[in-house]
Amino acid sequence: MNLWRLVTREIRYQKLNFLLGLLSVAAATGVLVAVLTMLRSHDMRTREILAQKQERTEQEMAKMKDDYRIIMKKLGFNLLILPAAQDLKQYYASGYVTEDMPEEYVNTLAGAGLMTIRHLLPSVERKISWSEQGGLQVILAGTRGEVPLTDRAPKEPMQVAVAEGEVVVGYELARSLKLRAGDSVMLLGQRFTVAGIHGERGTRDDITLWIDLATAQRMLGLQGRLNAILALKCLCAGNELSQIRRNVAAVLPGTQVIEVDSKVITRAEARERAGAVAKTALEAERENRAVIRAELEKFASWLAPVVILGVTLWVGLLTWGNVRQRRREIAVLRAIGISAGQVLKIFLSKALMLGAGGALIGYFAGLAAGTASGELSGGPAGALTLFSLTMLLSVLLVATVLCVLASWIPALMASSQDPAEVLREE
Amino acid sequence: MLRIREVSKHYEKNGATVKALDGVSLSVKPGEFVVVRGPSGSGKTTLLLLCGALLPPGSGEVRFDGADVYSLSPNQRAALRAANVGFVFQQFNLIPYLSVLDNVLAPSLAKPDPRAAQRAAGLLERFNLSERASHFPAELSTGERQRVGLARALLNRPRLLLADEPTGNLDDENAQVVLSSLAGFAADGGAVLMVTHSRQADTYGHGTIHLMRGKIVTETAEEGH
Ligand SMILES: Nc1ncnc2c1ncn2[C@@H]1O[C@H](COP(=O)(O)OP(=O)(O)OP(=O)(O)O)[C@@H](O)[C@H]1O
Ligand SMILES: [Mg+2]
Numbered sequence: 001m002n003l004w005r006l007v008t009r010e011i012r013y014q015k016l017n018f019l020l021g022l023l024s025v026a027a028a029t030g031v032l033v034a035v036l037t038m039l040r041s042h043d044m045r046t047r048e049i050l051a052q053k054q055e056r057t058e059q060e061m062a063k064m065k066d067d068y069r070i071i072m073k074k075l076g077f078n079l080l081i082l083p084a085a086q087d088l089k090q091y092y093a094s095g096y097v098t099e100d101m102p103e104e105y106v107n108t109l110a111g112a113g114l115m116t117i118r119h120l121l122p123s124v125e126r127k128i129s130w131s132e133q134g135g136l137q138v139i140l141a142g143t144r145g146e147v148p149l150t151d152r153a154p155k156e157p158m159q160v161a162v163a164e165g166e167v168v169v170g171y172e173l174a175r176s177l178k179l180r181a182g183d184s185v186m187l188l189g190q191r192f193t194v195a196g197i198h199g200e201r202g203t204r205d206d207i208t209l210w211i212d213l214a215t216a217q218r219m220l221g222l223q224g225r226l227n228a229i230l231a232l233k234c235l236c237a238g239n240e241l242s243q244i245r246r247n248v249a250a251v252l253p254g255t256q257v258i259e260v261d262s263k264v265i266t267r268a269e270a271r272e273r274a275g276a277v278a279k280t281a282l283e284a285e286r287e288n289r290a291v292i293r294a295e296l297e298k299f300a301s302w303l304a305p306v307v308i309l310g311v312t313l314w315v316g317l318l319t320w321g322n323v324r325q326r327r328r329e330i331a332v333l334r335a336i337g338i339s340a341g342q343v344l345k346i347f348l349s350k351a352l353m354l355g356a357g358g359a360l361i362g363y364f365a366g367l368a369a370g371t372a373s374g375e376l377s378g379g380p381a382g383a384l385t386l387f388s389l390t391m392l393l394s395v396l397l398v399a400t401v402l403c404v405l406a407s408w409i410p411a412l413m414a415s416s417q418d419p420a421e422v423l424r425e426e
Numbered sequence: 427m428l429r430i431r432e433v434s435k436h437y438e439k440n441g442a443t444v445k446a447l448d449g450v451s452l453s454v455k456p457g458e459f460v461v462v463r464g465p466s467g468s469g470k471t472t473l474l475l476l477c478g479a480l481l482p483p484g485s486g487e488v489r490f491d492g493a494d495v496y497s498l499s500p501n502q503r504a505a506l507r508a509a510n511v512g513f514v515f516q517q518f519n520l521i522p523y524l525s526v527l528d529n530v531l532a533p534s535l536a537k538p539d540p541r542a543a544q545r546a547a548g549l550l551e552r553f554n555l556s557e558r559a560s561h562f563p564a565e566l567s568t569g570e571r572q573r574v575g576l577a578r579a580l581l582n583r584p585r586l587l588l589a590d591e592p593t594g595n596l597d598d599e600n601a602q603v604v605l606s607s608l609a610g611f612a613a614d615g616g617a618v619l620m621v622t623h624s625r626q627a628d629t630y631g632h633g634t635i636h637l638m639r640g641k642i643v644t645e646t647a648e649e650g651h
Contacts, residue, residue, distance in 0.1 A: 005528070006535065010523050335513045337505065
């Protein structure tokens with residue numbers, strides 16, 4: 001015979017009574033665990049949703065950057081700043097610029113602090129017939145590399161300058177003339193070394209020869225003059241051509257601006273807008289989720305104390321009833337020689353079992369309910385994801401401690417009860 | 427073994443004093459079977475509880491084996507009861523949710539003893555309850571219940587048995603069984619202090635104390651046992 005046996009026998013004898021207590025603790029635990037599980041479920045779902053959206057946004061942004069890289073690589077510059085006098089019909093018909101403008105223009109533009117354009121490349125160009133190659137019609141272009149914008153941190157230039165005495169050959173020319181880097185070629189009586197072959201662009205660039213600006217100016221008789229300034233428009237708000245035209249005209253009245261090709265840019269811009277929208281949507285979703293969570297949390301924050309207080313009082317009341325009911329038994333046990341401490345232990349052990357048992361049942365019931373009504377997909381798999389050992393252990397601990405505390409006063413009453421008083425009442 | 431001297435227990439109730447016990451002295455020696463008689467309210471149960479280390483007297487002293495019982499701590503008194511005192515009640519006071527065997531074993535909660543189970547089996551045998559070992563008190567007759575009560579009181583081999591009207595709820599036949607058991611306990615060297623109204627007890631008791639309003643009015647000793 002030991003106390004444990006006594007306690008379990010009594011529980012078995014008073015099944016309904018114990019069950020009532022057990023169910024109360026289980027219900028309270030269950031409700032709290034269900035709400036906490038719903039919170040957990042909500043958080044997990046939030047993370048899931050945000051991660052998905054984030055990924056989509058990142059994909060959009062990556063595509064946009066990709067497109068931009070494509071523009072840079074394949075298309076080169078997409079804005080052409082030409083002398084105002086240039087007849088565009090003539091330009092479109094012949095494929096090269098015939099008018100010229102002062103070379104300082106590029107410095108003026110670079111110093112103007114325009115936000116809508118970047119990467120300025122001054123150039124001269126003429127269609128020439130390459131006498132050393134049997135009068136082949138090519139475009140000779142001279143550049144001196146990018147002019148850094150004075151108001152911005154220098155970026156990696158899109159196009160580096162061609163050194164004096166070197167030539168960069170367009171794709172189609174190199175292919176048909178079988179030119180390779182390092183080859184030596186004669187051009188209008190001067191010797192040049194092929195510094196590189198330009199990648200295929202599918203534009204007149206493929207039949208262009210690039211040499212340094214000063215040499216080209218000299219060879220073409222255009223000292224101190226430019227035919228065009230190439231630029232890239234920014235990927236930013238207000239980059240409509242009309243806006244750029246107004247900007248440039250304000251700085252350089254003697255010029256005009258045309259846009260070479262904008263399909264890819266348009267796509268990139270669309271992507272950028274999509275990315276921005278996705279980002280706002282992500283933020284909105286985040287906020288929306290936070291509002292829902294706050295509501296759930298608010299609900300939990302008043303529910304928890306009410307439920308805990310309620311069940312604590314209830315368990316205390318149940319124990320008190322149990323103590324009253326067992327007055328005679330307690331007196332007899334005391335007469336037999338059982339100490340007051342042992343009597344206390346009897347009631348506290350019972351409270352312990354009530355708390356632990358109720359919490360265990362309640363946890364799993366709450367987990368099931370919380371999973372079913374939570375946002376993550378339900379079922380055993382959902383419950384498994386939402387299962388938390390920490391929560392189970394905390395719930396066990398809290399419920400047990402609370403039950404023991406709730407039973408403390410009635411148990412003390414039982415242990416300090418005067419056995420003589422009871423035994424006299426035969 | 428048990429000696430009480432000039433013991434009084436008074437209760438104040440609504441300004442009036444109830445003298446449950448008033449200057450009582452007596453002693454019970456090993457082998458003695460003392461019967462206490464008296465009208466209702468004369469202090470019999472009070473005397474018994476006081477002797478059983480359950481109720482401190484207002485004045486006077488209670489000594490067990492020469493030691494002042496009420497100068498012991500509550501836990502020491504509990505241990506004293508567990509080791510030396512057995513109680514038998516009129517209402518049996520069995521624990522309803524324990525089987526007959528577990529009821530008999532209940533005192534081993536207070537004084538664990540590896541031989542308790544064996545002794546419990548022996549006691550059940552002796553009180554003709556072996557068949558009833560797994561039954562619950564509610565399933566027993568009153569006579570059987572009191573036999574379980576007796577077996578429980580005897581489990582820890584007490585030296586003093588305190589019985590408060592143990593035959594009060596029994597028919598003559600069952601009363602006889604209980605009385606002869608108590609007498610047997612005394613014959614084996616135990617001490618018995620029994621409160622009773624029963625005339626049957628006279629054949630067993632070695633002495634009778636008559637209480638009246640908390641005082642001993644007559645004390646008779648039957649010699650020759
Ligand atoms: N706790 C108490 N408070 C007040 N009075 C008490 C208390 N305990 C006992 N008494 C009184 O003391 C007196 C003796 O009580 P006790 O129970 O010893 O009588 P008894 O002889 O056993 O009576 P019965 O034969 O009815 O069992 C009674 O008058 C009772 O009312
Ligand atoms: Mg009485």
